[in-house]
Amino acid sequence: MTRILLIVGGGIAAYKACELIRALRAAGHEVRCVLTEGGAHFVTAMTLAALSENKVHTTLWDLKDEAEMGHIRLSREADLIVVCPGTADLIARMAAGVADDLATTLLLATDTPVLVAPAMNVRMWLHPATQRNVARLRSDGVRVMDPDDGAMACGEFGPGRLPEVPRILAEINRLNAADHSSLSGRHIIVTAGPTHEPIDPVRYIANRSSGKQGFAIAAALASRGARVSLIAGPVDLPTPARVTRYDVVTAQDMALAVEVALPADAAVMVAAVADWRAADVAPQKLKKGDGAPPPLQLERNVDILATIAHDARRPRLLIGFAAETEQVLEHAQAKRRRKGADWIVANDVSGDVMGGDANTVHLVTAAGVESWEHLPKTLVAERLADRIADAL
CATH class of the missing domain: 3.40.50.1950 (Flavin prenyltransferase-like)
Structure with a gap:
C-alpha cells in the first residue's frame, strides 16, 4: 500500500x-x-x-x-x-x-x-x-x-x-x-549541449543542440542517488537538483573538464561537440568587404568519446550519443565500434528535434538495438537511467 x-x-x-x-x-x-x-x-x-x-x-x-x-x-x-x-x-x-x-x-x-x-x-x-x-x-x-x-x-x-x-x-x-537509490554511491559524468568554437570575437561554429536531453538524463541519474558531474556547453537551462554543474564553451574546455571529473563509474556523452574549430581565431571581427570572404582554415577538434575510451581511467560503462539525419542505426553501430563505446544512443534529428521536447532514439549495444519512439526527453532519460542502473 x-x-x-x-x-x-x-x-x-x-x-x-x-x-x-x-x-x-x-x-x-x-x-x-x-x-x-x-x-x-x-x-x-x-x-x-x-x-x-x-x-x-x-x-x-x-x-x-x-x-x-x-x-x-x-x-x-x-x-x-x-x-x-x-x-x-x-x-x-x-x-x-x-x-x-x-x-x-x-x-x-x-x-x-x-x-x-x-x-x-x-x-x-x-x-x-x-x-x-x-x-x-x-x-x-x-x-x-x-x-x-x-x-x-x-x-x-x-x-x-x-x-x-x-x-x-x-x-x-x-x-x-522505481528504485530511488539504485545508483547510490555511483559517480556518473554527463556532457550536454553544444560547444561554441570561436572564429573571431563575434562569430563561432556551433550546432542547434539545446542541452535538454543531457540535462534530463543528469536529473534522472541524480534522482536515483548517483553523484552526477554535469559538464554543460553554452545553454540557458536550470541546473537539475542534486547535480554538480561545470560550464564550458569550447570542445577543448569540455575535454579538459571531463578529464578532471574522472574517474567515474559511467559517462554519458550527450553533448553535440563541434567536429571542427578555426585553426586561428581572428583577434578582431572579420569584415566581409566587397570581395570574397576571407579563407577560414579549420582543424579537427578533440574526439572526447574516443579519448575516454582509451584512458586508463575509462569508466566501466561508456555511452555515446549519435545525432543522425539518415541511416541512423548503421551510423550508430559503426560509431560504437569505431569509438570504443559500450553503448550508443542514436537519435534521428532529421525533423524538428534539436531544441524540442521529444525524441526518437535507438539504444545500440553489443546485444542488439532497443528503440524508443517519439517519447518526451524526460521519459527517454528515465528509461536510460534505469538501463544504466541495471548495468552497474
Missing part, C-alpha cells in the same frame, strides 16, 4: 480527481487530500472525504493541525504527492517556490517524490512561461506528465487536457516501482 497525498488544483478538471481517488483506493492505496481554494469551486471537501475516507485539509491556518506542524507532517507522511489537476497558476507557483497556502507550503517542505498531472487551456500550456515553469520543475526532479490532446471545456482543441485516469494511475505505479 502506498500513502498518496492528492492536491486538487482549481480547474474544471478537478472533478476527475474524484475518479482518480476511486481508482487509487481500488488499487489498494491510501489517499489523503489537500483541497486548494480554487479547487473548492469545483469539488467539495465533503465529496473528497467520502471517497478517500480521510479528513480533507484545506487551509494552512487550521489551529489544531498547525499546532502539530500539520503541513510538515502531511509532506513527510506521504510516499508520493500527486497534484491533480496541475493548473498553470499552481505550476507557476511551484516553479517559483511560492509558499502562500497549504498546498504550496507542503510542496516546498517535502522531499517526497511529486507527480503533476497538468490541465489547462491549450494556449496556456503552450505559452513560453508555462513551458519554462514545467522545465524548471522537471529539472528540480518533479515528474510533470504531458497533458492529453483533445477537445476542452472552453471549446478549443489541442494539448492541455488532463491525462486520463488510467494513464495517471500507470504513472503512479511506475514511480512507486
Whole structure:
C-alpha cells in the first residue's frame, strides 16, 4: 500500500480527481487530500472525504493541525504527492517556490517524490512561461506528465487536457516501482549541449543542440542517488537538483573538464561537440568587404568519446550519443565500434528535434538495438537511467 497525498488544483478538471481517488483506493492505496481554494469551486471537501475516507485539509491556518506542524507532517507522511489537476497558476507557483497556502507550503517542505498531472487551456500550456515553469520543475526532479490532446471545456482543441485516469494511475505505479537509490554511491559524468568554437570575437561554429536531453538524463541519474558531474556547453537551462554543474564553451574546455571529473563509474556523452574549430581565431571581427570572404582554415577538434575510451581511467560503462539525419542505426553501430563505446544512443534529428521536447532514439549495444519512439526527453532519460542502473 502506498500513502498518496492528492492536491486538487482549481480547474474544471478537478472533478476527475474524484475518479482518480476511486481508482487509487481500488488499487489498494491510501489517499489523503489537500483541497486548494480554487479547487473548492469545483469539488467539495465533503465529496473528497467520502471517497478517500480521510479528513480533507484545506487551509494552512487550521489551529489544531498547525499546532502539530500539520503541513510538515502531511509532506513527510506521504510516499508520493500527486497534484491533480496541475493548473498553470499552481505550476507557476511551484516553479517559483511560492509558499502562500497549504498546498504550496507542503510542496516546498517535502522531499517526497511529486507527480503533476497538468490541465489547462491549450494556449496556456503552450505559452513560453508555462513551458519554462514545467522545465524548471522537471529539472528540480518533479515528474510533470504531458497533458492529453483533445477537445476542452472552453471549446478549443489541442494539448492541455488532463491525462486520463488510467494513464495517471500507470504513472503512479511506475514511480512507486522505481528504485530511488539504485545508483547510490555511483559517480556518473554527463556532457550536454553544444560547444561554441570561436572564429573571431563575434562569430563561432556551433550546432542547434539545446542541452535538454543531457540535462534530463543528469536529473534522472541524480534522482536515483548517483553523484552526477554535469559538464554543460553554452545553454540557458536550470541546473537539475542534486547535480554538480561545470560550464564550458569550447570542445577543448569540455575535454579538459571531463578529464578532471574522472574517474567515474559511467559517462554519458550527450553533448553535440563541434567536429571542427578555426585553426586561428581572428583577434578582431572579420569584415566581409566587397570581395570574397576571407579563407577560414579549420582543424579537427578533440574526439572526447574516443579519448575516454582509451584512458586508463575509462569508466566501466561508456555511452555515446549519435545525432543522425539518415541511416541512423548503421551510423550508430559503426560509431560504437569505431569509438570504443559500450553503448550508443542514436537519435534521428532529421525533423524538428534539436531544441524540442521529444525524441526518437535507438539504444545500440553489443546485444542488439532497443528503440524508443517519439517519447518526451524526460521519459527517454528515465528509461536510460534505469538501463544504466541495471548495468552497474
